[in-house]
Amino acid sequence: MKYLIAGLGNIGFEYSNTRHNIGFQVLDALAKASNLVYTDKRRASYTELKHRGRTIILIKPTTYMNLSGKAVQYWMQEEKIPLDNLLVIADDLAIPFGKIRIRAKGSDAGHNGLKSITELIGTDAYARLRFGIGNEFGRGQQVDYVLGQWTTEEAELLPERIEKCMEAILAFPSIGIQQTMNQYNNK
Numbered sequence: 001m002k003y004l005i006a007g008l009g010n011i012g013f014e015y016s017n018t019r020h021n022i023g024f025q026v027l028d029a030l031a032k033a034s035n036l037v038y039t040d041k042r043r044a045s046y047t048e049l050k051h052r053g054r055t056i057i058l059i060k061p062t063t064y065m066n067l068s069g070k071a072v073q074y075w076m077q078e079e080k081i082p083l084d085n086l087l088v089i090a091d092d093l094a095i096p097f098g099k100i101r102i103r104a105k106g107s108d109a110g111h112n113g114l115k116s117i118t119e120l121i122g123t124d125a126y127a128r129l130r131f132g133i134g135n136e137f138g139r140g141q142q143v144d145y146v147l148g149q150w151t152t153e154e155a156e157l158l159p160e161r162i163e164k165c166m167e168a169i170l171a172f173p174s175i176g177i178q179q180t181m182n183q184y185n186n187k
Contacts, residue, residue: 002055003173004081006044006072007089008113011062019133020065020146023089023113025158026131026165027058033166042078043071054173057081061113068113069120076121083121087172088128089165090114091146095132097154098161102129102168102181127177129168131161 007023015021031038031047036058038045044059057079061071076086090111095101105125108114118124137145150158168184175183 001053001085001173002057002079002081003085003087004057004059004072004075004079005087005089005169005172006059006061006068006075006117008065008068008091009060010065011060015147017149018147019150020091022091022131022133024060026089026162026169027060029159029162030166030169031058043074046075051170052174056169056173065113065116067116069116069118072117073120083123083126084177085173086121086126087169088114088117088126089169090128090130091133092130093133093135093142093146095130095134097132097134097136098157099132100129100161100165100168100184101132102127102177102185104177104181127172129165131165 007027009015009021009024034049036047036049038047043063044061047058049056049058057075059071059075061068063070090113094109104127106128107124108118164184168180171180171183
């Protein structure tokens with residue numbers, strides 16, 4: 001049984017520690033904890049994790065955020081991943097910093113990466129783990145905030161919150177989306 005976990009972010013050093021790249025940060029932490037190395041493949045940095053008899057494919061799209069759907073669509077087709085076995089990790093302004101919200105489906109809520117995925121796979125009925133980045137910015141400052149670095153306080157709390165995301169990612173193929181939601185939402 002194969003699963004595809006797509007962590008959203010932007011490639012390039014200038015984006016590496018920004019709020020918008022939390023999807024990359026979570027998958028990087030999971031790969032490091034599992035002694036995995038990414039390889040550059042078509043439209044994504046790619047690695048595979050074996051966990052409880054399942055193959056979990058981790059991708060970080062190299063298409064930039066707004067075209068994330070190209071990578072997700074490609075790897076779903078390439079690896080024959082059913083829609084129910086897809087989980088996307090993205091940042092969310094509407095959720096307080098560090099909270100996670102897992103859903104089996106939903107709108108893109110203005111997130112261009114999710115919008116691209118929905119358009120290219122033709123449905124919004126895919127699981128997503130939204131990582132709260134909060135909305136501590138002034139009028140007209142949203143882009144700078146989202147593409148900004150974590151504050152010192154956020155950076156101190158980030159490892160613990162990323163650990164929760166890693167647990168939820170590994171739970172998803174093992175116990176399914178419903179139980180993962182019950183166990184990890186708003187923790």
